[in-house]
Amino acid sequence: MRVIINGEPREVPDRVNVEELIEYLGLRGERIAVERNREIVRRADWTTTLIEEGDELEIVHFVGGG
Amino acid sequence: MELEKYSRQILFEPIGQRGQEKLLQSRVAIIGCGALGAVQAEALARAGVGFLRLADRDFVEESNLQRQIMFEERDARERLPKAIACQRRIRRINSDIRVEALAADVNPTNIEEIIGDVDLVLDGTDNFETRYLINDACVKHGKPWIYGAAVGSYGLSMTIIPHETPCFRCVLEQLPPPGSSPTCDTVGVILPIVFMIASIQVVEALKLLTGQRDQLHRSIIQIDVWQATCHRIKLGALLEKSDCPTCRHGRYEFLDARIRHLASGLCGRNAVYISQSKRVQIDLPSLAERLRSVGPVKLTEHLLSFHINGYEITLFADGHCIVKGTTDVDLARKLYAQYIGA
Numbered sequence: 001m002r003v004i005i006n007g008e009p010r011e012v013p014d015r016v017n018v019e020e021l022i023e024y025l026g027l028r029g030e031r032i033a034v035e036r037n038r039e040i041v042r043r044a045d046w047t048t049t050l051i052e053e054g055d056e057l058e059i060v061h062f063v064g065g066g
Numbered sequence: 067m068e069l070e071k072y073s074r075q076i077l078f079e080p081i082g083q084r085g086q087e088k089l090l091q092s093r094v095a096i097i098g099c100g101a102l103g104a105v106q107a108e109a110l111a112r113a114g115v116g117f118l119r120l121a122d123r124d125f126v127e128e129s130n131l132q133r134q135i136m137f138e139e140r141d142a143r144e145r146l147p148k149a150i151a152c153q154r155r156i157r158r159i160n161s162d163i164r165v166e167a168l169a170a171d172v173n174p175t176n177i178e179e180i181i182g183d184v185d186l187v188l189d190g191t192d193n194f195e196t197r198y199l200i201n202d203a204c205v206k207h208g209k210p211w212i213y214g215a216a217v218g219s220y221g222l223s224m225t226i227i228p229h230e231t232p233c234f235r236c237v238l239e240q241l242p243p244p245g246s247s248p249t250c251d252t253v254g255v256i257l258p259i260v261f262m263i264a265s266i267q268v269v270e271a272l273k274l275l276t277g278q279r280d281q282l283h284r285s286i287i288q289i290d291v292w293q294a295t296c297h298r299i300k301l302g303a304l305l306e307k308s309d310c311p312t313c314r315h316g317r318y319e320f321l322d323a324r325i326r327h328l329a330s331g332l333c334g335r336n337a338v339y340i341s342q343s344k345r346v347q348i349d350l351p352s353l354a355e356r357l358r359s360v361g362p363v364k365l366t367e368h369l370l371s372f373h374i375n376g377y378e379i380t381l382f383a384d385g386h387c388i389v390k391g392t393t394d395v396d397l398a399r400k401l402y403a404q405y406i407g408a
Contacts, residue, residue, distance in 0.1 A: 006295075007295070007297065022291060031194075038302075039302055040300070040301060040302065040304045042308065042309075043239050044309065058169065058298075058299050060298050063216065063220065063222070064217070065101075065192055065215055065255055066098055066102040066189065066192045066214060
């Protein structure tokens with residue numbers, strides 16, 4: 001299915017939850033926050049939040065430099 | 067107080083004369099005076115923030131100069147502590163304001179004192195651990211703080227008002243394992259992103275200090291200046307849903323030092339940083355005397371440094387230390403124990 005990730009259209013597997021999507025994108029273990037359709041998804045809700053066709057996702061990477 | 071100096075800022079309607087008067091009465095602590103912290107310090111000093119406290123554990127080196135705008139070649143030659151170098155420059159920029167410099171490690175033993183009498187804390191640190199510590203202390207004492215970080219051409223910022231917005235730990239629950247994300251060490255960093263992120267932090271600071279909380283951006287802003295992209299995540303209702311150990315349950319695990327690494331790698335350097343778990347005061351001149359049997363020792367007003375087996379050890383009076391020439395934490399600790407003592 002097609003979703004929008006950080007403004008870019010992207011094909012991802014059907015019926016994935018946020019946790020699986022992160023895994024699919026190769027971002028597991030990274031310091032990230034995820035927003036789905038303008039609402040931030042709590043880390044504890046990643047496995048129960050299903051991604052749907054056309055969803056708009058923003059993935060933020062936290063970094064440490066400064 | 068002469069306000070002519072700030073006339074163009076006063077003309078800016080959202081600040082005005084009332085805002086300027088508030089800024090002159092304001093007190094801000096900047097933790098970390100490297101790349102981001104230096105821009106914040108300079109901008110707030112020029113804006114006329116009445117009191118700045120600058121804390122940094124590092125000294126100036128040549129490789130800092132490309133992105134750390136407060137410092138000059140002379141500071142690197144003198145190995146000046148960054149907090150001191152920043153303070154000197156700010157005094158030349160705006161002599162109306164008071165600037166306090168702490169050439170020290172910010173840790174659970176001193177952070178509550180450092181933030182206790184300020185209105186706002188700005189993040190200029192280079193590591194996650196200190197940020198969780200800032201978050202604990204600020205949530206505990208109800209102080210707003212502004213996270214900012216930059217690596218490569220990318221950076222992000224978020225403003226935390228305890229119990230009003232999600233806190234840092236609401237958004238990033240776990241202290242990430244070392245080595246799990248890019249650092250200035252691995253991918254470098256360029257000055258333009260430093261300016262952008264620090265500027266976002268400074269604007270938020272000006273809004274907060276002039277009492278305009280309704281104007282805050284209330285999001286996580288991320289920018290890639292090379293890609294010319296900017297994204298925002300709205301923080302919205304996260305606080306209501308949060309089960310955060312820090313701001314929901316009042317557990318300050320970093321402040322209570324239950325989660326702490328006493329030694330860690332340094333951003334952008336082949337070096338290990340070692341801190342103290344308790345308050346100490348080291349008599350640098352007498353230690354320098356003892357170490358002279360080992361080899362040449364350089365002693366300045368603020369620090370002591372010497373070489374041993376190809377490593378360079380730099381020690382500050384509060385006991386914190388930088389071991390250069392290795393990223394091996396155990397080796398660095400061993401050298402510390404051997405030559406400085408436990």
